[in-house]
Amino acid sequence: MLVTSAAAGITFCALYLLVDVYGWRRVAFGLEWMGKHSLSIFILVASNLIVIAVQGFYWKTPHNNMIHWIVSHVVQK
Known part of the structure; x- marks a missing residue:
């Protein structure tokens, strides 16, 4: 602390x-x-709209998006 x-x-x-x-x-x-814009950011993140919007952008295949990259490289390490 x-x-x-x-x-x-x-x-x-x-x-x-x-x-x-x-x-x-x-x-x-x-x-x-x-x-x-903190209240707007909180509402978009809490309702998962940001995650849905970011998953809509991918490279060549739907499995190759930014959320998958973050989870596989940052969270699982």
């Missing part, structure tokens, strides 16, 4: 320095976008 809270504190301090003090807003553009 101490390690994860320290990592979160260091990350927060680094982002604060970069974005608010030095004015590098492009560094946190993705985080800002996710913060603005």
Whole structure:
């Protein structure tokens, strides 16, 4: 718990320095976008619409999609 809270504190301090003090807003553009649309992201993920949409995109065969690649390379290792 101490390690994860320290990592979160260091990350927060680094982002604060970069974005608010030095004015590098492009560094946190993705985080800002996710913060603005957090409820929409939660609804899409909780209802599995994101998974269904991502599985619709595949290379050559329906079995060769991004979800299958993530499960076989990241989750099962």
